[in-house]
Amino acid sequence: MALEKEMQKFVMKNVSPDKLQKVKRSLKDNGCIDIEDEREDGAYTVTALCPKNDEAM
Amino acid sequence: MYMNRINLALVLPLFFILIGCSTISGTPKSPLEFSDTRTNSYDSEDIINKYSKEFAERATQDVADKNTRNTLISRALTIMDVRYAEFVNGTETDRKNKEMFTDFVELSMNLAGTAVGAAGTKTILAALSAGVNGINGSIDKNYFYEKTFHSLVAQMNADRKDMLVYITKGMTLTIEDYQWSQAVHDLVDYYIAGTLLGAISSIQKEAGKKEGEAEEKIMEIRNVDFKSSDSGDWLENYIWPGGVLDVNKRKHVIEKCIKPTALWKENQYASMVTEFLYTAKWESQRIDCKNKLTETQ
Numbered sequence: 001m002a003l004e005k006e007m008q009k010f011v012m013k014n015v016s017p018d019k020l021q022k023v024k025r026s027l028k029d030n031g032c033i034d035i036e037d038e039r040e041d042g043a044y045t046v047t048a049l050c051p052k053n054d055e056a057m
Numbered sequence: 058m059y060m061n062r063i064n065l066a067l068v069l070p071l072f073f074i075l076i077g078c079s080t081i082s083g084t085p086k087s088p089l090e091f092s093d094t095r096t097n098s099y100d101s102e103d104i105i106n107k108y109s110k111e112f113a114e115r116a117t118q119d120v121a122d123k124n125t126r127n128t129l130i131s132r133a134l135t136i137m138d139v140r141y142a143e144f145v146n147g148t149e150t151d152r153k154n155k156e157m158f159t160d161f162v163e164l165s166m167n168l169a170g171t172a173v174g175a176a177g178t179k180t181i182l183a184a185l186s187a188g189v190n191g192i193n194g195s196i197d198k199n200y201f202y203e204k205t206f207h208s209l210v211a212q213m214n215a216d217r218k219d220m221l222v223y224i225t226k227g228m229t230l231t232i233e234d235y236q237w238s239q240a241v242h243d244l245v246d247y248y249i250a251g252t253l254l255g256a257i258s259s260i261q262k263e264a265g266k267k268e269g270e271a272e273e274k275i276m277e278i279r280n281v282d283f284k285s286s287d288s289g290d291w292l293e294n295y296i297w298p299g300g301v302l303d304v305n306k307r308k309h310v311i312e313k314c315i316k317p318t319a320l321w322k323e324n325q326y327a328s329m330v331t332e333f334l335y336t337a338k339w340e341s342q343r344i345d346c347k348n349k350l351t352e353t354q
Contacts, residue, residue, distance in 0.1 A: 006276045008326035012335065015283040022293060023283065023335055029302045031327035043283075049273060050327040 008050045015044040105139060108132040112244075120237035127228045129237070133244045134224070141217070141251040145210055209256040216250035216259050279324060284337035288347045292334050295350060314346030 010032065015023050020037060023046055027035050032048035112133045120126045224243050227235035249255040296307045307330060315321055315333050320342070324332055333339050333346075 005273050007273045008324075008328060009275050009278040010326065010328040010331075011278065011280045012283050012331070013280070015335075016285055019283070019285055019335065023331060025297070026293075026331040026334060027328060029297075030307075030330050032331075046283075048328065049275070053325050053327050053329055 006052055010048045010050050012046045013040075013043070015046050017042075017044065020044050020046070105136055108136045112136065115237075116241050118237075121232065123232045126232055126235075126237050126240060130224065130228055130240050130244065134221075134247070137244070137248050137251065141213075144251070145213075209253055209260075212256040212259055213251050213253075216255060217247060220247040220250050277326075279326070279328065279332075281332055281336045281338070283335050284340065285335070286340055286343065288340070288343035289334045291347050292343060292350075296330070296334075310346065310350075313349060314342065318342045 010027070012023060015037070024035050024037065027046070027048045027050070030050075031053075032050040035046065035048040037044045037046045112129065115129055120129065220243065224240070224247060227240060227243065250259075292310065296303060296310060298306075310333075311330065315329060318333075318339065320329060320333055320339060333343065
């Protein structure tokens with residue numbers, strides 16, 4: 001049976017276009033997955049699934 | 058009347074034999090009849106044997122140039138492809154069909170024997186029932202074998218294709234970058250990929266991998282607002298100097314700047330650093346962090 005992994009759905013609104021890739025890179029490099037972005041009124045909403053921080057556990 | 062019942066006992070299994078034969082037809086006729094060719098043509102057999110012997114002799118020797126290496130690889134692939142085609146197109150499917158037929162014949166004989174040796178209807182019915190159950194058992198055993206075999210062939214084909222792509226890519230490289238010893242190793246892997254044991258192993262690995270994958274359960278949803286800032290830009294360049302993550306510097310930021318703040322308690326997930334760098338809520342803490350790290354630099 002597969003283990004359950006606790007995840008957080010992280011939603012960051014109003015991300016400026018020039019920082020979109022930096023924010024996504026930051027989430028990715030810190031271990032988040034399924035990182036997606038959606039444009040809304042000239043800015044982006046970035047969503048990601050993030051596991052527990054190893055150091056916080 | 059009694060003879061009619063015996064005939065029924067004999068005819069019924071034969072009916073199922075015909076159904077069985079029509080549903081399990083083996084494989085389509087191969088465009089290359091390897092078995093026939095090898096049986097009828099000594100030339101083909103000789104070539105296969107020649108390549109096989111050559112591969113065995115050269116496998117442990119050095120090969121100094123790309124052309125010779127690629128020729129040897131091509132010949133080894135030819136041997137393996139011919140033998141794989143023989144294996145898949147021929148023996149296994151035929152063997153199991155023959156076994157299934159034999160099972161039916163044995164059942165028919167047993168059934169007839171029981172029916173003839175008995176005196177009453179009850180015995181004939183019992184024999185028929187046993188025969189039907191037996192026939193079902195025979196169908197299931199072979200049917201599932203066939204299904205399994207085809208799945209294994211699909212796995213073998215997929216694994217062989219993966220290895221072939223790898224080997225073909227290696228053949229484009231120089232002899233220094235793809236040495237003959239490495240090619241031999243890959244060719245052996247290519248052979249193993251075309252075996253039932255290799256396919257089972259591959260399926261087990263895939264199943265194990267899926268078993269190990271954790272199911273994701275969302276425990277919380279965290280909504281934050283982005284805010285660009287000078288301190289955020291500074292920390293961004295600190296953690297990703299030249300655009301590449303510096304793990305130690307990220308750890309340093311977590312230890313020196315995030316742990317003393319409320320963020321450490323509020324967000325214990327992997328989004329913590331991103332939130333610290335890019336949201337309005339932690340602006341004053343970011344400035345403190347920048348000052349602290351600037352002083353220590």
